[in-house]
Amino acid sequence: MGRKGRTGTDQHSELLRQMLRIRRFEERCVELYSSEKIRGFMHLYIGEEAVAAGVCQALAPDDVVVSTYREHGHALARGVPATAIMAEMYGKAAGCSRGRGGSMHLFDTAHGFYGGNAIVGGGLPLAVGLALADKFHGRDRVTTCFFGDGAMAEGEFHECLNLAALWGLPVLFACENNLYAMGTALAKTHAQTDLALRAAGYGVVAWPVDGMDAPAVAEAAARAAESIRAGAGPHFLELRTYRFRAHSMYDPERYRDKAEVEEWKKRDPIEALIARMTAAQELTGDDLALLEKEVAEEIDQAVAFAEQAPVEQQEDLTRFVYSEIPTRRPEVTS
Helix, strand or coil: CCCCCCCCHHHHHHHHHHHHHHHHHHHHHHHHHHCCCCCCCCCCCCCCHHHHHHHHHCCCCCCEEECCCCCHHHHHHHCCCHHHHHHHHCCCCCCCCCCCCHHHCCCEHHHCECCCCCCCCCHHHHHHHHHHHHHHHCCCCCEEEEEEHHHHHCHHHHHHHHHHHHHCCCEEEEEEECCEECCEEHHHCCCCCCHHHHHHCCCCEEEEEECCCHHHHHHHHHHHHHHHHHHHCCEEEEEECCCCCCCCCCCCCCCCCHHHHHHHHCCCHHHHHHHHHHHCCCCCHHHHHHHHHHHHHHHHHHHHHHHHCCCCCHHHCCCCCCCCCCCCCCCCCC
């Protein structure tokens, strides 16, 4: 795509590809939800794609990610196959969570993806636990925890940042500040709205990043990850972004001005990167058309896979309710 070899071209191309995959995947999910192929709750990431694409680009293959219920973008950017994600959206046994989790509970340890956690702030203690285990075992691994600005009002946030700083744990706290915790504006719940400043109060290295600028996110995440690997302890990025859609598919969205949404759409991270690459002669119209075609084919294949995948067998419905580890006590010999 474009002129390979130009500084940043390959990085920009990959960022654009990932953002388009996330956007087009979710747009298809809206269609499938409207036709009742996908059921239950669904929270869209549209508008925030630069965060997932940028942060995940900075991670190593062995690193792990803990996410929220708005996690389609994180899972795709982390490498979870679109087929497995779409099958999970359909509730099929071939889904990454065997069809038991749906949109809010994607999970794939083979790709280092530890949820999809539906409780606000619920992923924070998991991330700290994973990082503590890594430090204990001497593993060179970074745990990235995505969470929203609303999680910073939860007790887990304060406990987790304090422990991570106290123990020098290898955690990258990635706060997706989209200005609204469900339907409540940030300024109505936080006396201090500079979230990076609040995190720094725990002795954590922290700074804000333009979350609508994918290359800026990738650069900040790479810098943070490198510092964490060097033993500098946890880092916090306040990724200032915005979701273009309502909180969930059930949300009537009466809490924010339509004019505000339209103003943020002018900063669409995908369009911004396309304009930047075009101006730098890194991208042509033909390049973009080819990329869109490849992404469309991937999503078509994911939908076809989900449509044809079987539902879980009735006799398996009680599996995983209890541990399947043998419980027979070993024989004692004198």
